[in-house]
Amino acid sequence: MIRGLYTSATGMIAAQTQSEVIGDNVVNIKTAGFKEQLASNISFPSKQIYRTGGNSTSEALALGKMGTGLGVDQVTRSNVQGALDVTDVKTDLALKTLGYFVVQTPDGDRYTRNGHFQLDSEGMLRTAEGFTVQGEEGPIGPLSSDFRVSSEGVISDQGQDVNRLRIVEIPEEALQREGQSIYNATEGVQALVGAQVQQGAIERSNVDLSGQLVNMMSVMKAYEANQKVIQTQDELLGKAVNEVGKIY
Incomplete structure (x- = not known):
């Protein structure tokens, strides 16, 4: 009993x-x-x-x-990929493939699929929390308000390529959630080959x-x-x- x-x-x-x-x-x-x-x-x-x-x-x-x-x-x-909302806002970026954007926090690199970014007063691309979005050449910026992002993640500004979004893949078991849409990773972070990005769009929750x-x-x-x-x-x-x- x-x-x-x-x-x-x-x-x-x-x-x-x-x-x-x-x-x-x-x-x-x-x-x-x-x-x-x-x-x-x-x-x-x-x-x-x-x-x-x-x-x-x-x-x-x-x-x-x-x-x-x-x-x-x-x-x-x-x-499962969430639906894409077209916003036509240049700082909004959506991943159309698996993978994560890399952002710099006070505690080191973190990872997110939330591409609702913004430019700060110095033209640096940041998350809503204020974390710097990372490119292959380091922090992204300063940028003008008319920057472009290609489908491969190449960032151009005033007619010149200035950086490329750092997009990575991470094993599911290595992800640790921190907050609503930020993740830490214990191991296995690798550059994602063939990542696709859409500027002016946001991936909805699935x-x-x-x-x-x-x-x-x-x-x-x-x-x-x-x-x-x-x-x-x-x-x-x-x-x-x-x-x-x-x-x-």
């Missing part, structure tokens, strides 16, 4: 984690370049149970396996709101079902403690 409480409790915890992931997706549905987060469950090891009888364990009758609960194994990202609502309903049903099981188990346990062995 106690095991049943434990199993249902792990189910509730997993459902709670899934609901937090879904909530995060919904909050970031308008964040440029945001990738849907996916929580995957893992079942804890099941155990063989027996009905004992006789004087030896060899006489025990196998009843089957009993689950010991589940948890969230990992949270990954969906790398989160589908209707799908998230359906997932949330499913998660809430699972949470409520486990909650009811715990209530039932608690009532039965109370009866076992208070009534078994009572003499009437």
Whole structure:
């Protein structure tokens, strides 16, 4: 009975984690370049149970396996390309392939697909947070307001090529999220060959709101079902403690 409480409790915890992931997706549905987060469950090891009888364990009758609960194994990202919104703003850049822009932060290089950039007062290309966008030749800028970016990421200004966007690929397992759309990487950062960029456009989040609502309903049903099981188990346990062995 106690095991049943434990199993249902792990189910509730997993459902709670899934609901937090879904909530995060919904909050970031308008964040440029945001990738849907996916929580995957893992079942804890099941155990063989027996009905004992006789004087030896060899006489025990196998009843089957009993689950010991589940948890969230990992949270990954969906790398499906988000739709492109054409803005005609020169500082807006969208990746049309896999990969990440590189930005310089006080803590070192970080990575993002959010290409909603801007020029500061000195003409340096920066993120909304103020991080400098990196090119193969270092920080990008100073630029005039009429700079151009080719589909290959080459930046030209006043008729001259001045830099090229630094775009990298990173193994999924090496990415660590920091904030809404900024990532750190533990290893495996490599230049992306064949990256494609569109100037004057933004990649939307790839989160589908209707799908998230359906997932949330499913998660809430699972949470409520486990909650009811715990209530039932608690009532039965109370009866076992208070009534078994009572003499009437």
